[in-house]
Amino acid sequence: MTPEATLARFRDYMVGPSRFMTLVSCFELGIIDALRKKSHLTAAELGEVAGAKPDAVEQLLLLLVKEGFVAHDEATGRYCLDGLAGVSDTLLEQALADLNMIKAVTLRQLFYLTESVRSGSVAGLKELYGHEGDLYSALGELPELREPWAKLMNTVTAHVDPWFFDNVDIPAGSRVLDLAGNTGLGAINTLKLKDSPGLRVTTFDLPEKEKECLENFRAHGVEDRCAFIGGDVFVEVPKGFDVVLVKHFLPMFDKSDVLRILDGIHRSLDVGAQVHVLVPVFPENLADTENYTVDFYPSFFIGCTMGQGGPQKLSTWQSWLEESGFQVTKAITDDPANLPPHALTVEAVLSATKVA
Secondary structure, three states: OOHHHHHHHHHHHHOHHHHHHHHHHHHHOOHHHHHHHOOOEEHHHHHHHHOOOHHHHHHHHHHHHHOOOEEEEOOOOEEEEOHHHHOOHHHHHHHHHHHHHHHHHHHOHHHHHHHHHHHOOOHHHHHHHOOOOOHHHHHOOOHHHHHHHHHHHHHHHHHHHHHHHHOOOOOOOOEEEEEOOOOOHHHHHHHHHHOOOOOEEEEEEOHHHHHHHHHHHHHOOOOOOEEEEEOOOOOOOOOOOOEEEEEOOHHHOOHHHHHHHHHHHHHHOOOOOEEEEEEEEOOOOOOOOOOOHHHHHHHHHHHHHOOOOOOEOHHHHHHHHHHOOEEEEEEEEOOHHHOOOOOOOEEEEEEEEEOO
C-alpha cells in the first residue's frame, strides 16, 4: 500500500465515530421509526417528531441518504426509507441491540483505551463511573451499562446457542457443568436443545449470580433438573461432571489465565470426560476482510471489559487446549453465511476429551 493510499484509509477511521453517532441519533430521535410508519415526510414533519429544528434533521439525514439507508426527493423535499425499508423488524432490532451496546459500553470507555492498555485494567470505568474493577462487576451496579449489554447478549445467545449445540456431543444422562454460566440461560438452553433422560445441568459462576439464576430456572420450569454452584474458576472447578461447557468466557483473558482455567477444568474431570468451548476467532490469514472480529473485539476486551484478553486464531485455541492436556476432537468455525448480516464476529466450537 502506498503512503497516499495508507493515509486515505485513515479517513475511514477519522469519520467512524461521527458516522456511528449520526446513525444512532436518527434512531434515538425517532426519525427512522417515523419513516417506517409513514413514508414521504418533510424535514419539518420529522423535526416535529424529533423535537428538533428541520435544519438539524436535514443535516443528519445527509449521511443516511449518501449511504442509501434513506431516500430524498429533491423536488418535494420529502424523505422515505430506501435500504432500511427492506430490513425485517427482527433483524433491525438485533442490529439496534449492537448499536446501543456499542454506544453505552464501548464508545465512551474506548476514549481511555491507551490508559487501559498500559494499566491492564478498564480505565474508562474508573474515569467515567468511579468503578474499580471490570465490566462484569460494574454491570451489577450500573443499569445504564447492564441493560444494553444484557439485551445484546440475549440476542447473541439466541443465535449462537442453537449452532453451538448442533455441533457438540452431550451423551444421554450426562452431568453437565456450564462454566461461568452467568444467570442460567446456557443451562436452560442445554436442556432445551440437548435433552435426554437423566440429563442434569449445573451453572457455575460467582455466588452473587445465584439468586437470579435460580429465579430463571423456576421461571422456565427446570429447577428440578438444574442447579447452581457459586465459586471462583481460578480457585477450583467443581468435580463430578461428564461434560463442561465454556462459552464466551476464555477470550476475556490473556494466555496465562486461559491456561489456568483449562488446567483447572482438566484437574476436575475424569478421563474420558469432555469439554466444549465456544470462542470468537479471526482468520489464519488476517487479510480476510470479511471477518470483523479483529475490528471490534481486541479493543472491546482490553478497553471495555477486562483490561486483557481478545480473540485468537482457531489454531491458537486448539494449541492451548492441547497444552492443557486435552485431545481436541473437533475444531470448526461457523459459516459466515449462517450469521446475521450485521454480525461482528465469527464463532468457533472446539471439543476436547481428557485422555489418560
